[in-house]
Amino acid sequence: MGSGNAIRGSRVGAGPMGEAERGEAAPRVRVPFWCANMHETRPSFASDAAVPEFWDCPRCGLPAGQDQANPPAPPRNEPYKTHLAYVKERRSDKDGAQILAEALERLRSSSRPIY
Numbered sequence: 098m099g100s101g102n103a104i105r106g107s108r109v110g111a112g113p114m115g116e117a118e119r120g121e122a123a124p125r126v127r128v129p130f131w132c133a134n135m136h137e138t139r140p141s142f143a144s145d146a147a148v149p150e151f152w153d154c155p156r157c158g159l160p161a162g163q164d165q166a167n168p169p170a171p172p173r174n175e176p177y178k179t180h181l182a183y184v185k186e187r188r189s190d191k192d193g194a195q196i197l198a199e200a201l202e203r204l205r206s207s208s209r210p211i212y
């Protein structure tokens with residue numbers, strides 16, 4: 098694996114066998130991917146490149162797979178988590194405001210002259 102990466106990395110320039118102009122001559126394949134929302138995306142890969150199992154949907158960001166009938170499940174935690182975090186944030190904001198108000202009230206009353 099490590100050596101494979103090294104070879105790939107050194108390929109950026111001219112290849113050892115005088116490969117033809119980069120990109121242009123390399124045959125490409127378009128591989129369709131579908132996400133859970135049935136968005137289809139067809140990134141193209143060099144025909145000798147390893148096609149990844151999953152591809153991020155450019156439209157909604159969910160992982161997309163090559164099996165249209167069985168797209169990868171969306172990471173369930175994410176949307177809920179962010180939503181919950183948002184709600185929590187708002188709630189704690191409210192709490193914070195209340196705590197602040199109480200503290201101010203206490204401060205005010207304590208700084209009030211005592212009769």
Ligand SMILES: [Zn+2]
Pocket residue numbers: 132133134135136154155156157158159
């Ligand atoms: Zn999508």
